[in-house]
Amino acid sequence: MVKARKIVLARDFQGEPRAEDFRVEEEDLPPVKDGQILAEAVYFSVDPFQRGNRAAHKVGDTMVAAQVARIVESRAAGFPVGRHVVGYWGWRDRTVADVGPNAEFPIHMSPPMLAPDLGDLPVSLSLGVLGMPGISGYFPLLDVLKPKAGEVVVVSGAAGAVGSIVGQIALIKGCTVIGFAGSDAKVKWLKDDLDFHHAFNYKTTDVSTALKQAAPDGVDVYFDNVGGDMSTKIISNMRYRGRIASIGGISQYNESEIQKLVTLPFSFLANQLRLEGCAYSRWHDRWDEGISQLMQWVREGKLKYRETVTDGFHNAPKAFIGMLRGENFGKAVVKL
Ligand SMILES: NC(=O)c1ccc[n+]([C@@H]2O[C@H](COP(=O)([O-])OP(=O)(O)OC[C@H]3O[C@@H](n4cnc5c(N)ncnc54)[C@H](OP(=O)(O)O)[C@@H]3O)[C@@H](O)[C@H]2O)c1
Incomplete structure (x- = not known):
């Protein structure tokens, strides 16, 4: 049985989020079925909407978040093992999820999608300038x-x-x-x-x-x-x-x-x-167009990016609190 760790909301935020608002839980993952993948998180995203979208917070739920993950098992066409995928699966290190037309994802957010092929660029950019x-x-x-x-x-x-x-x-x-x-x-x-x-x-x-x-x-x-x-x-x-x-x-x-x-x-x-x-979300159907222009500017050196990388699964709340306080330059991410 594959196990997953997840960071859940332990209590409602009161003003600025605090470390005590979160706790870590473990769960057994179900076997991968047709149309699903098992993905291992590589980077968690840390974004203001995690605080701003009050409807997204329910005590006991996994903290809502995007992540870029590596596909380690796949029974879904178009999602091969070894590729990276961006999904709104929250702060959890392993996920079994539907991908493709049956995928579920939080309202106003994106369905799971393959990360663009970034070549020599860091895969974390699929949560930032190229995401x-x-x-x-x-x-x-x-x-x-x-x-x-x-x-x-x-x-x-x-x-x-x-x-x-x-x-x-x-x-x-x-x-x-x-x-x-x-x-x-x-x-x-x-x-x-x-x-x-x-x-x-x-x-x-x-x-x-x-x-x-x-x-x-x-x-x-x-x-x-x-x-x-x-x-x-x-x-x-x-x-x-x-x-x-x-x-x-x-x-x-x-x-x-x-x-x-x-x-x-x-x-x-x-x-x-x-x-x-x-x-x-208004521009989902023009995603590739936007990403390819942004990638061209990045490669030409016209668009510089900077990331503030926090290390470690357990430090995701710290990175989130720090981002809300303005500690990040450019995109805040957590490296697992
Ligand atoms: N509409 C959409 O589709 C969409 C998508 C992504 C993001 N957003 C929104 O865009 C904004 C920026 O998001 P981001 O992902 O780029 O985050 P970000 O700017 O990388 O990080 C948040 C920044 O907000 C600043 N901040 C915190 N408290 C502030 C305050 N009281 N007054 C002014 N600035 C404050 C901090 O920088 P300082 O050090 O400068 O204070 C902090 O670094 C957020 O409001 C987010 O909700 C909207």
């Missing part, structure tokens, strides 16, 4: 916001998995790019290594003052990863017919009372701005 966060940056920016060369693009959460990709794609498109992130070291990385035109530490700099200095004529495009007060300030500094994509609201995820949108700043109406919510 869900890459798609979450690529399509909302290029399909919804459509930045033009010369326009000013602002990205919040700029040094994170999605934000660092978005800023660099906007640079590839010839835009002036301004990033906001939560430490001086992140600001330095954005400016020195990723070539952002401007970057600011939102914890020590007034956002409106920074924008008046860096974008005196206003902001054309805002890629909003964080919500809350910072976003209100950025939206108040936009130009006529500016465009905003709401991707996430991490500034609110640990709050018990989520800030209500009372009213948009008057400038929203005066400047006739457009705001659109964007979930990556």
